[in-house]
Each structure stands twice: as structure tokens, then as C-alpha cells.
Amino acid sequence: MTEVLRVSDLATHFKTESGLVKAVDGVSYHIDEQEIVGIVGESGCGKSVSQLSVMQLVRAPGEIVAGEVVFDGQNLLQFQANGPEMRSVRGGKIAMIFQEPMTSLNPVLTIGSQLAEMLVLHLDMNAEEARQRAVELLGMVGIPSAEQRIGDYPHQFSGGMRQRVMIAMGLSCNPRILIADEPTTALDVTTQAQLLELMKDMVEQFRASLVIVTHNLGVVARYAQRIYIMYAGRIVESGTTKDIFGNPIHPYTIGLLKCIPRLDEEEGRKLVPIEGLPPNLINMPDTCAFLPRCDQRVETCRNHSWPSLSRIEGEHYVACYVHSKEKTSELTTK
Amino acid sequence: MNSPQNSDNNNILQVEDLKMYFPVTRGLLRRKIADIKAVDGVTFNIKKGETLGFVGESGCGKTTVGRCILRLYKPSSGQILFDNEDISEYPEKKLRSIRSNIALIFQDPYSSLDPRQSAGSIVGEPLKIHHWVFSKSEYNDRVEQLFRLVGLDPGMTNRFPHEFSGGQRQRIGVARALACEPSLIICDEPISALDVSIQAQIINLLEELQEGLQGLTYLFIAHDLSVVRHISDRTAVMYLGRIVEITRSRELYSNPLHPYTKALLSAIPIADPFIEETRERIILKGEVPSPLNPPAGCSFHPRCFMAVPECSQAIPPLRDVGNGHQVACIRV
Numbered sequence: 170m171t172e173v174l175r176v177s178d179l180a181t182h183f184k185t186e187s188g189l190v191k192a193v194d195g196v197s198y199h200i201d202e203q204e205i206v207g208i209v210g211e212s213g214c215g216k217s218v219s220q221l222s223v224m225q226l227v228r229a230p231g232e233i234v235a236g237e238v239v240f241d242g243q244n245l246l247q248f249q250a251n252g253p254e255m256r257s258v259r260g261g262k263i264a265m266i267f268q269e270p271m272t273s274l275n276p277v278l279t280i281g282s283q284l285a286e287m288l289v290l291h292l293d294m295n296a297e298e299a300r301q302r303a304v305e306l307l308g309m310v311g312i313p314s315a316e317q318r319i320g321d322y323p324h325q326f327s328g329g330m331r332q333r334v335m336i337a338m339g340l341s342c343n344p345r346i347l348i349a350d351e352p353t354t355a356l357d358v359t360t361q362a363q364l365l366e367l368m369k370d371m372v373e374q375f376r377a378s379l380v381i382v383t384h385n386l387g388v389v390a391r392y393a394q395r396i397y398i399m400y401a402g403r404i405v406e407s408g409t410t411k412d413i414f415g416n417p418i419h420p421y422t423i424g425l426l427k428c429i430p431r432l433d434e435e436e437g438r439k440l441v442p443i444e445g446l447p448p449n450l451i452n453m454p455d456t457c458a459f460l461p462r463c464d465q466r467v468e469t470c471r472n473h474s475w476p477s478l479s480r481i482e483g484e485h486y487v488a489c490y491v492h493s494k495e496k497t498s499e500l501t502t503k
Numbered sequence: 504m505n506s507p508q509n510s511d512n513n514n515i516l517q518v519e520d521l522k523m524y525f526p527v528t529r530g531l532l533r534r535k536i537a538d539i540k541a542v543d544g545v546t547f548n549i550k551k552g553e554t555l556g557f558v559g560e561s562g563c564g565k566t567t568v569g570r571c572i573l574r575l576y577k578p579s580s581g582q583i584l585f586d587n588e589d590i591s592e593y594p595e596k597k598l599r600s601i602r603s604n605i606a607l608i609f610q611d612p613y614s615s616l617d618p619r620q621s622a623g624s625i626v627g628e629p630l631k632i633h634h635w636v637f638s639k640s641e642y643n644d645r646v647e648q649l650f651r652l653v654g655l656d657p658g659m660t661n662r663f664p665h666e667f668s669g670g671q672r673q674r675i676g677v678a679r680a681l682a683c684e685p686s687l688i689i690c691d692e693p694i695s696a697l698d699v700s701i702q703a704q705i706i707n708l709l710e711e712l713q714e715g716l717q718g719l720t721y722l723f724i725a726h727d728l729s730v731v732r733h734i735s736d737r738t739a740v741m742y743l744g745r746i747v748e749i750t751r752s753r754e755l756y757s758n759p760l761h762p763y764t765k766a767l768l769s770a771i772p773i774a775d776p777f778i779e780e781t782r783e784r785i786i787l788k789g790e791v792p793s794p795l796n797p798p799a800g801c802s803f804h805p806r807c808f809m810a811v812p813e814c815s816q817a818i819p820p821l822r823d824v825g826n827g828h829q830v831a832c833i834r835v
Contacts, residue, residue, distance in 0.1 A: 211698045329790055357560040358726060359787045362770035366786050384699050387729075387772030391779045410776045428703035430733030432773050436753050440733070442703035446668050 170201040173345050173378055174223070174263075179236030181215075181222045188451040192218040192231065194402035197478075200346060205369065205379045207389030207410070209425075210399035211447050216382045219399070220348050224259050225250040240345075261291040264339040268351035270331035274323040280307070280334050281319035284341060291342040306337040309374075310367060329360035336368055340375050347372055348380045353388075365392060386429060390414055395484065398422050401448050401458035404478065408485035418487045420465045457489075465491050514584070515687055515720050516549040516572065521581035521591075523567050527795065539794050541567040543744035545581075546821065549687070554713065554721040556735030556752065558728050558767070560791055563741040565724045569689045572722065573605055574598050585687070603633040606680035610692035612672035616664040622675050623660025626650065629682040649678040652715075653708060670701035677708060681716075689722045694730065706734055728771050732756060737827075740764045743794055743802040746821055750828035760830040762809045801832070809834045 181193040193215040200206050210216045222233050225245065238245040240258065248254040267273040275283055284306060285299035294302065300319070307315035310333040323331055332352065339347050349368060353361035369392055372379040381393060389396050389410065396413045398406040398421065406419040417423045424443040431438075445462040455474040460466055469490045478486040522545075524538040542564040549555045557565040571578045574590060583591040590601050606629075609615035616625055627646045629635070636642040647657040653674040664672055673693065680688050690709065694702040713719045725731050731738055732752045739749040740763065748761040759765045766785040773779060787806045792798055798805050804814035813833060821831040 211700060327790055357791065358728070358770045359560060359766060360790060362784070363786055366784070385772070386699075386774035390774045390776045391772035414774065414776050425699060426774060428700055429774060430703075430706070430729045431775070432729045432732060432756055432768065432771055433775075433778060434733065438733075440703040440706055442707055443700040446670065447698060447700065 170204065172199050173202050173240065174200040175237075175239045176219075176223060177237045177239070179219060179222055179238065180234045181218050181227055181231055182234050183231045185230060185451070190450045191402050191453060192450060193222060196236075196399070196402070196404055198397050198404065198407065200378050200380060202345075203372070203376055203378055204395065205372070205381065205393050207393030207396040208380060208382045208399060209384065209386060209389055209396060211384055213401075213447060213450065214399040215402040216399050217350050220265065220350055220380065220382055223348070224263060224265055225255055226259070226265075257291065260287060260344075261342045262344055263346045263348065264342065264344040265348040265350065266332070266335045266339045266352050268354050270328060270335050270355075271323065273335060274331060276323050279320050279322055280326070284319075284334070284338055287338060287341050302341070303337075306341055307334070310334070310337045310371065311363075312337075328356050329364060332356065332364055333367065336364070336371060340371055340377070343375055344377050346378045346380060348382065350382045351384070352381070354383070354385075386425060398425075401450060401453065403458070403475065403488065404486075405459065405489070406485075406487045407478065408481070409483070412481075412483070412485040416481075416485070418481060418485075418492045419459075419489050420463045420491070421459050424462075424464075467491055513551045514548045515551045515586060515718075516722075517582075517584040517587075518545060518547050518568075518572070519582040519584070521545045521568065521571060521583065522579045523564070523571050523576055524579040537795060540744050540797065541794060542571065542578075545741075545744075545746055547739055547746065547749060549720055549722060551686070552713070552718045552720055553737065554723055554735045556731035556738040557722065557724045557741060558726065558731045558738060559741035560726060562743075562791060562794060564744040564794075565741050566691055568741075569607070569691050569722060569724050572687075573607055573689060574601065599633070603629065603635070603683040604685050605687045605689065606683070606685040608673075608676050608680045608688060608690045608693045611696050612669055612676055613664075613696070615676055616672055618664050621661050621663055622655075622667065623650075625664070625675055626660075626678045626682060629679060633683050635683050645682070649681055652681060652712070653678045668701075669697050670704055673697060673705050674708065677705070677712070681712070684716075686718060687720045687722065689724070691724045692726070693723075695725065695727065702730070706730065709734065728767060729773075740767065743791065743797050745802065745818075745831065746829075747803065747832070748828075748830045749821070750830075751826075754826070754828055758828075760824065760828070760835045761803075761832045762807050762834070763803050766808075 177197045179193055179196045183190040183192055196219050208216045221227050223238050227233060233246060245258060281303050284303035288294045288299040288302055304315045304319055312318055312333055353364050381389060393410050395409050397404045400421050406422045417426055427441040428443055443462050448458045457470055457475045460470050476488050476490050478488045480486050521542055523542040524540050526535045527537040527539060528534060529536045545568055559565045570576050572583055578591050582589050585601060623646050626649050627642055630642055630645055636645055646660060650657040655674050694705050723731060723734055735752045738752045738755050739746045742763050748764045759768055766787045769783060769785040789806050800815035800817055801819050804810040819831045819833045821829045823829050
């Protein structure tokens, strides 16, 4: 499969009054064509900021301080955030759907004009063509009687319907990549299922790749082909969905899987919480950020800086001293 | 607390045909033009020491049920028997006596704690209101004891809510609920505002408290079925103001009968791609209708994949299909 996006050593820092926050601290990942990738982590782990950095939507005091975002053979970070190159990519070739559909739609413009705006801007359509296409797109995402509803305002749509509009907008310019940042978190369970299923079908139809940013391990287990687990601004484990769930290696990944209740669990199963709290990212020490909460820490963890990702096998990478060592010694003895 | 004559009856709470209608008014004279039937005929019971889960989507009335039991609302009709006493008609004055016995844990640990009150005084306030303690030292001892009970350092009583993390704040909320040794705690989405890795800490705390404190009963309200299933002995599934299915939590997953329950279960992905590969997915059409104008007959029938014409004729009653498994569907 060909790669559409490669992010290398991306770092986004926020200079706040209380200190430097390394929200994204050396993140590398890639997205293949027509692939569904999950980026998983708790709030504040940098999963959203990493995606906003790719789109160059980080606002001051945030700043992308290092890294490369290679898309279509070009490093996007060489372009000005407001330059014409970036503007043609943003919303056009890489589109994004946000968590709260009410705040990401303009309340004083009709759905139709917001959809058409993108088509006129990115695809050079005239007003009538754009309207036609907008109706077509709304129909595709399952909005009944789209022809009539195109003149409605966002407040006339329910939460689920608004998110459908967002999906239509995201896909309107035939993007190569659709980034969905917690796309269903604010919605009801059955609506969530509808929308995720819709998104999966739509990216298939549009031959786009989908990046799902979420804290919900279930969602990525169901839809993603590959997963990146983030913690405190870094990727701690990555691999195919089956690697991550079938053979989780990083203590944080293992911890996450043990602490969530499952529908199919045995009666009397005890959840094993991860002790402690997610770290405060201000002026973090150099050592592994999970160290204070880790139940498998060894001496090396304390004396060395945060390990980089090392390969377990195939696409499975993990950033942990304990396991990468054990695994390599195991492999050599075999 | 339990009088001798009802020792054979170990229901702590018995709710009979509870209805809560909210009037919709219009105009200057606030003429009533319609009712929102938030809860429309709900019947269930909770045994002492049991955890009953209420699950459903937003607007299904699960929170309203909880609030009626606390008598934060005066129900439109129906009976709420708490310790065999009907509290649904209690006048305002008598309510304080039940509120030391029924406590509430809120969803949002940020807005449910007064930012200007110290953690200790938040936890201790119910003790003062309900005259639970008689001296300053007794008060201090009890607050310290409550802090320890929920896994907080008693040295932190003088701190303010903003100095605590989300998980710790929720522990303060739990301690406050426990202050007057209630026999029933209504937990309304107690973990949904917390981070994934912190949620388990609070779930485990609630479970440990129940093991430690004899007869502590929970009514656990949440939208997340996997959490409800984990913590509850029995689970009730609500849809548009009615219970559509109620049974043992284990049974609910292994043998769901109501089509809505089936859809709800299948909508929740399991964090295991190997299981997900083979799971049946029922994707419902449309969205939850407005409770202002619910569909005739079974309110689920317009979205139901098993619906037949008869479904729109009458509201199906909740009936027992054996082993305490109750379901409201004519197709079952």
C-alpha cells in the first residue's frame, strides 16, 4: 500500500506562563492509502494537537517547533499556515471533523452555503454546480429530503444530523485523508454507531483514508486497521489492531485494556485501575512519563530518558525499556 | 431502620407506575399546551444491598426517575415506596428526613462541588444539616473517617476543590453522599466526566464501599451499557420514558430480548478486534423521537427492525418471561 502521509518527529510546544508544555513531543506516524487508523489516548495526551499540527491549525501560544509532515511528496510544514499551499490542502486534500458539531458549524449561515463555500473555494465550482453537489452530498450522508433542508440553519438539525453535515463537508472536496477528532463522543450510543458506520462506508466510497482520534478503545477495535497509542505527547505503542489488542506490550496499553469494563466480560471481573493520574505536561522530566504509574518499572527507566519506539515484529512498535529488551532477548534465544 | 413487620420484604425501594410529566406552556398566561412525558409508567424494585442499573440514551428519562426518587421532583402520579413508606406524596417538610437516607452522586465533579467551600466542609455539610453529629470533635472524626473511606488523605480536608484532580473530586462527591450513612445512593452518570484510566478507580471504589458497608444499595444511572453491566446486579433499559427490558445484567448481554436492547448492545464496540470481527451489527434507522410527541403504540416501533403493524396499536406492557426477566415487546 502506498503512503499518503508521513509525520516524522513532530513536536508542538505551548509556552505558557507556568512553563513549557510539550503537548506533542516527537511523534512519528504514517497513514496508508484507504486505511483506517486509530489514534488513542486520554485527554491531554496530545492526540488532537498532533492532528491540528498536521493541518497547521495550532494557535498561539502553541507552536510547531520541529518535525516534518510529508504529504504528496511535500513537507507541509515548509508552507505558511495561511499561505495558498496550506489553504488548498486544509479542507481540500486533508479534511477534518471535530468533536462538537454545533461549534464547528457557523450558526448564522445555512448548511447549504457552508457546504457550497468549500466547493467553490477548492473545486472552482460555480454557485449552481456547488448547490447541486451540496444536495447530492447531503443525500449521501443520509439526510432525508436534502433538497429542502439545504436552506436550513445548523440549529434546525439534531446533533447527529449536524455531524452528518460535517461528514459531508469533510468529504465534499474528495480529500485523500479525513481526520475525525472524537467524532461521536458528544452523541448518543445508537447515533454513534450510525455515524461511525456511515464514516466507514463514505471513506470507502471516496477512496480516502480515515484517522479516528478517540479515547474509546472499542471504536478503534471495531473500525481501525492500525492503532497508535499516545501518552503525554508521545506514541508509546503502535501496530495493527490485532497486535495492540492481541499482544499489548506497553504497560500503559495493558493498563488501559484492564481498566475498561467490557460488555462480554465474565461476571465478577475486577477492573484494575491504573494508579495515579495522567501527568501534568508542564516541565516534564526527561524520563518516561508513565513511570510514576507503571507497575513494571525497572531501574533503567529511572536513569534513562524516555525510550524511543523499537520494533517488536512487523508493524508492532513499543516505547518501553522493560519489554523491548525482554522481547529482543527472547527473539535471539529462539 | 427496618421495622420488624417488613423483615420478610427486603425491597428497599419499590416504584409503582411512576409518571413524571412536565408541562409545556405557551403565551403570557402560560397556558398548558402539552405534556412532556419524561417518565411514563415505570415500575421496578430494588432489593437491599443490590445495584440496579438504568441505561438509555439522552432524554429517555433515566435521570428523571432518579430525581423523582429523591423527590427533587414531585411525581405526576405513581408510588415510590422507600422502606415500605410511600414518599411520593410527602410534603416538603418531611422530605429532609428521607434525603439523609437517599443520597446522590452527580455526574460532573467540577460543577457539583462549591469552589469556595473546603473539601472537608463539603463532605461535612450533610452531617450538620441532618444533625448527625453533636460536637465539633465528633464532626471532625466523621469527616476524617469519610475521607479515609473513599481513599483520600484526611490531611487534605482544608483544601479547596480546584486543588484536586477530577478523580479525587469525584471521591469527595462520594464521601459527601456517604456522610449520613444512606441506605440508597443514586449515582447519576458518576464516571462519564472522568478520564478512562480514572473511571475504573471510581467504579472499584463504589464496589468496595458496597462490600464494606452492609446493605448499601445503588441505583446506577448511565448511558454506557458496559459500565452499567459491570457494576449492576440487574439492569433496566429505558426508551422514551418507559422501561423496555429489565433483567439480571448477565442475562441482558447473553440473552437480550427487546429489539432496542439488542441494537443498543450491538452499538457498543467491544475492545477486542477478534470478537468484533464476528459480531452482528444492528444499525438503527433515525433518531430518538421527541418525548413531546412520541409515536403511538410501542414508542420504538418506527425504528424497530422487528416491527409489525400491530406494534403501533397499543403500548406493550412489561411482562415477565421467566426468571425475573421482564420485557415490553409483543414480538418476544
